[in-house]
Amino acid sequence: MHPETELAQEAPAALAAAVLTSGNRTIVFVVAGVALAALVTARLFGRQVLRAAEGTPTMRRIAAAVQEGANAYLARQLRTIGPFAVVVFLLLLALPADSWSQRAGRSLFFLVGALFSAVTGYVGMRLAVRANVRVAAAAREAAPAPGEPGLEPAEAARRAMRIAFRTGGVVGMSTVGLGLLGAACVVLVYAADAPKVLEGFGLGAALIAMFMRVGGGIFTKAADVGADLVGKVEQGIPEDDPRNAATIADNVGDNVGDCAGMAADLFESYAVTLVAALILGKAAFGDHGLVFPLIVPAIGVLTAVVGILAVAPRRSDRGGMRAVDRGFFVSAAVSLVLVAVAAFVYLPSSYAGLAGVTEPGLTAHDGDPRVLALVAVALGIVLAALIQRLTGYFTETDRRPVQDIGRSALTGPATVVLAGVAIGLESAVYAALLIALAVYGAFLLGGASVMLALFAVALAGTGLLTTVGVIVAMDTFGPVADNAQGIAEMSGEVRGAGAQVLTELDAVGNTTKAITKGIAIATAVLAAAALFGSYRDAIAGAVAEVGARTGELSLSMDISQPNNLVGLILGAAVVFLFSGLAVNAVSRSAGSVVYEVRRQFREHPGIMDGSETPEYGRVVDICTRDALRELATPGLLAVTAPVAVGFALGVGPLGAYLAGAIGTGALMAVFLANSGGAWDNAKKLVEDGAHGGKGSAAHEATVIGDTVGDPFKDTAGPAINPLLKVMNLVALLIAPTVVRFGYGADADAWARAGIAALALLVVVVAVYVSKRRRVAVS
Numbered sequence: 013m014h015p016e017t018e019l020a021q022e023a024p025a026a027l028a029a030a031v032l033t034s035g036n037r038t039i040v041f042v043v044a045g046v047a048l049a050a051l052v053t054a055r056l057f058g059r060q061v062l063r064a065a066e067g068t069p070t071m072r073r074i075a076a077a078v079q080e081g082a083n084a085y086l087a088r089q090l091r092t093i094g095p096f097a098v099v100v101f102l103l104l105l106a107l108p109a110d111s112w113s114q115r116a117g118r119s120l121f122f123l124v125g126a127l128f129s130a131v132t133g134y135v136g137m138r139l140a141v142r143a144n145v146r147v148a149a150a151a152r153e154a155a156p157a158p159g160e161p162g163l164e165p166a167e168a169a170r171r172a173m174r175i176a177f178r179t180g181g182v183v184g185m186s187t188v189g190l191g192l193l194g195a196a197c198v199v200l201v202y203a204a205d206a207p208k209v210l211e212g213f214g215l216g217a218a219l220i221a222m223f224m225r226v227g228g229g230i231f232t233k234a235a236d237v238g239a240d241l242v243g244k245v246e247q248g249i250p251e252d253d254p255r256n257a258a259t260i261a262d263n264v265g266d267n268v269g270d271c272a273g274m275a276a277d278l279f280e281s282y283a284v285t286l287v288a289a290l291i292l293g294k295a296a297f298g299d300h301g302l303v304f305p306l307i308v309p310a311i312g313v314l315t316a317v318v319g320i321l322a323v324a325p326r327r328s329d330r331g332g333m334r335a336v337d338r339g340f341f342v343s344a345a346v347s348l349v350l351v352a353v354a355a356f357v358y359l360p361s362s363y364a365g366l367a368g369v370t371e372p373g374l375t376a377h378d379g380d381p382r383v384l385a386l387v388a389v390a391l392g393i394v395l396a397a398l399i400q401r402l403t404g405y406f407t408e409t410d411r412r413p414v415q416d417i418g419r420s421a422l423t424g425p426a427t428v429v430l431a432g433v434a435i436g437l438e439s440a441v442y443a444a445l446l447i448a449l450a451v452y453g454a455f456l457l458g459g460a461s462v463m464l465a466l467f468a469v470a471l472a473g474t475g476l477l478t479t480v481g482v483i484v485a486m487d488t489f490g491p492v493a494d495n496a497q498g499i500a501e502m503s504g505e506v507r508g509a510g511a512q513v514l515t516e517l518d519a520v521g522n523t524t525k526a527i528t529k530g531i532a533i534a535t536a537v538l539a540a541a542a543l544f545g546s547y548r549d550a551i552a553g554a555v556a557e558v559g560a561r562t563g564e565l566s567l568s569m570d571i572s573q574p575n576n577l578v579g580l581i582l583g584a585a586v587v588f589l590f591s592g593l594a595v596n597a598v599s600r601s602a603g604s605v606v607y608e609v610r611r612q613f614r615e616h617p618g619i620m621d622g623s624e625t626p627e628y629g630r631v632v633d634i635c636t637r638d639a640l641r642e643l644a645t646p647g648l649l650a651v652t653a654p655v656a657v658g659f660a661l662g663v664g665p666l667g668a669y670l671a672g673a674i675g676t677g678a679l680m681a682v683f684l685a686n687s688g689g690a691w692d693n694a695k696k697l698v699e700d701g702a703h704g705g706k707g708s709a710a711h712e713a714t715v716i717g718d719t720v721g722d723p724f725k726d727t728a729g730p731a732i733n734p735l736l737k738v739m740n741l742v743a744l745l746i747a748p749t750v751v752r753f754g755y756g757a758d759a760d761a762w763a764r765a766g767i768a769a770l771a772l773l774v775v776v777v778a779v780y781v782s783k784r785r786r787v788a789v790s
Contacts, residue, residue: 032203050189067149075145081264118212125216136275143179144495180485181320191282207291214287217280222734227643228273229727232265238605252501257626270491288542289470296467298368316481319343347478392475407689417694421710428717436687466545473538487528490521526689554751579665583672598723601638660768688725
């Protein structure tokens with residue numbers, strides 16, 4: 013008998029056996045309470061941030077312009093993607109499920125997931141645009157105006173960093189609170205059917221995150237690249253000089269791209285990892301598998317608070333990054349201890365004691381499920397810590413890779429670009445090896461049972477989730493510090509020691525953003541690998557229905573079969589196409605910004621001497637228009653490409669397609685993120701006085717390197733995370749229909765061909781329209 017058919021005959025019995033007992037229901041209620049407590053904590057952190065001083069009237073006026081632009085863009089973005097969400101809602105209703113209750117719940121919680129993802133992004137952006145001026149004001153106290161009271165630079169730096177990181181703490185606690193609350197509510201309402209309903213919840217979160225990531229990334233990097241090329245390189249003025257018409261748009265972009273986009277990205281990682289863990293947990297651990305994957309991230313909520321509070325610079329620290337490291341590692345260590353306690357208190361000591369598991373291979377499995385759960389979660393936590401250290405090595409200003417880029421600037425822009433590309437390529441290999449070792453280590457824990465092995469991979473993902481609260485705080489810290497420096501420079505009222513405080517915080521922020529992108533892709537790969545197991549399980553269930561009638565199914569993913577190899581190649585190719593579309597969109601939009609800023613300098617010469625004010629709103633409008641126009645193509649590619657492959661080639665090639673996308677996506681995302689982060693910090697290194705300082709030829713070379721890295725690290729790279737999970741979830745949802753149309757009494761070759769052709773047509777038209785666009789010249 014074929015192994016997939018064999019699995020299919022066993023899977024339904026195991027899945028149907030799990031129930032939500034009264035004791036487990038109580039635990040899930042406690043988990044929901046922890047999620048609500050996270051939201052309350054976010055509120056308290058937010059009040060602390062807003063109590064800080066806002067600085068001078070000029071600083072407040074600049075901050076208000078950034079707030080207005082960010083709010084207007086995000087509102088227009090959500091209105092743009094709203095109709096897309098409605099279409100997917102209706103399509104989910106049309107896809108098959110075990111009952112209409114599951115079907116309706118899946119579609120309803122798709123909207124809930126989309127709403128929570130949007131809210132998470134909005135909260136991140138909303139507070140960040142109010143915190144940035146407060147960080148600048150705190151730094152200004154290190155060098156106040158004559159007659160004003162001041163602070164020691166170290167104390168001013170401590171206050172500024174505290175405000176910035178507590179802002180990130182609000183976003184982090186909102187992310188984990190909403191993610192855990194959504195999953196807990198689904199489990200309470202749907203019990204054993206929760207994993208199927210959660211597929212919709214995860215898809216909603218992933219889709220909105222991808223749109224916010226792509227759209228916000230295009231906006232922020234178009235403004236940033238345009239501002240740098242005209243302002244720094246052509247006019248020789250500082251990065252955030254108020255004479256540059258793109259500066260307000262650049263600061264708006266930091267918030268809609270980094271804050272809103274990354275918050276939504278990590279929220280969907282949180283949601284999708286829980287989806288995979290509950291689907292596989294139900295099959296592998298029965299009743300306990302419906303609850304333990306919720307207990308682990310609930311512990312992470314508690315330890316996130318500890319980690320956020322631990323981030324406070326000390327006089328003995330070599331730099332601000334040491335304080336961030338301390339918060340992260342304290343949170344990770346406490347999480348590991350508490351997970352060990354939870355595993356040994358909640359889980360039985362043998363697999364025979366797992367209630368609701370009737371599969372002979374699992375109940376007779378040797379070993380201790382508590383040990384498997386603890387080691388799997390520990391692998392995820394250790395992976396996060398290792399990724400954190402590895403990324404820091406390749407992107408921190410005091411490390412050799414970034415210093416090597418700085419030295420390469422002495423020989424020109426070409427060597428800067430080459431050095432950054434080399435660092436990105438090399439670091440991607442090490443990161444991929446760490447992720448692969450974590451996945452394989454978790455897989456080995458399952459022994460002879462594939463289901464246990466896949467559940468261990470999912471638990472490793474939940475281990476990573478225990479650090480998400482601190483990770484989101486680290487990421488939001490970056491753009492808040494960047495914006496604070498921009499407001500300070502535009503106002504001209506933060507000088508000397510205060511300006512140096514902000515420069516150092518900005519460099520730390522560049523590193524934290526790179527680190528969080530590395531951890532985010534690790535989370536994406538673990539979630540995708542676990543979803544891959546869920547995909548296998550979905551196929552098994554569909555095969556069971558038609559297998560009894562046909563008795564002859566071949567659904568192997570053996571790469572020696574040409575159709576599967578084609579699927580693998582297509583999956584890898586989609587990652588390249590997606591990345592190319594994103595970078596090209598930034599290039600076109602940045603070109604429009606360059607022409608507009610040049611026009612204003614040419615037609616309004618008084619801008620340079622301060623007698624005329626730049627038209628900031630025109631650049632904001634250009635970036636908004638282009639971002640909203642360009643985000644549709646990558647989204648359509650992510651949703652329709654798996655449909656085309658699945659219905660044209662079958663579920664085996666579709667599985668190979670996912671494998672190709674996961675492998676290539678992991679390498680590509682780390683390469684793009686780390687090379688971009690290294691280029692950015694190399695520019696900071698030269699600006700601080702190394703190799704010639706500001707205005708030197710070396711500085712111009714690093715600015716050019718940074719403009720290449722901007723769309724790498726803040727648009728294409730981060731967007732790969734939701735891309736992988738969207739494609740996995742789409743494949744998971746369509747797999748039963750692909751099997752049904754391919755085999756048995758309901759087989760319909762014409763229907764398969766028609767659906768595949770329509771999906772392919774959508775991809776081709778979307779890409780063609782995108783490639784036909786040109787740079788708009790004012």
